[in-house]
Amino acid sequence: MKKCVILAAVLFSGILTAQEGKPELEAVGNRVKAIYYYENGNVQQEGYFKDGKLDGVWVSYDVKGNKTVEGEYTEGLKTGKWMFYNEKNLCEVAYENSKVSSVKNLQKNAVANRN
Numbered sequence: 001m002k003k004c005v006i007l008a009a010v011l012f013s014g015i016l017t018a019q020e021g022k023p024e025l026e027a028v029g030n031r032v033k034a035i036y037y038y039e040n041g042n043v044q045q046e047g048y049f050k051d052g053k054l055d056g057v058w059v060s061y062d063v064k065g066n067k068t069v070e071g072e073y074t075e076g077l078k079t080g081k082w083m084f085y086n087e088k089n090l091c092e093v094a095y096e097n098s099k100v101s102s103v104k105n106l107q108k109n110a111v112a113n114r115n
């Protein structure tokens with residue numbers, strides 16, 4: 001479990017640092033979709049802002065295009081179940097008002113078979 005929490009912290013830090021670059025922005029209803037890119041042109045992360053706050057689903061990718069994090073914000077707060085991916089591990093972290101409420105390590109094969 002400790003490995004999963006550390007992994008979650010490291011992967012999530014990418015969301016904060018990636019916002020230093022200039023994103024591609026598009027108005028979608030009452031929100032703004034933002035897409036950040038790596039220097040190689042691959043998407044680094046994408047998600048929505050509403051009233052200047054992170055809102056809705058955000059997805060982060062590594063430089064090769066593999067999904068690393070998927071989670072949801074509500075009015076700037078992390079909410080619901082977030083998935084953290086890497087080559088060997090899959091971790092589910094549940095948030096309530098941006099605070100971790102539970103952490104589960106999952107087997108990648110079990111999740112792939114559900115889809």
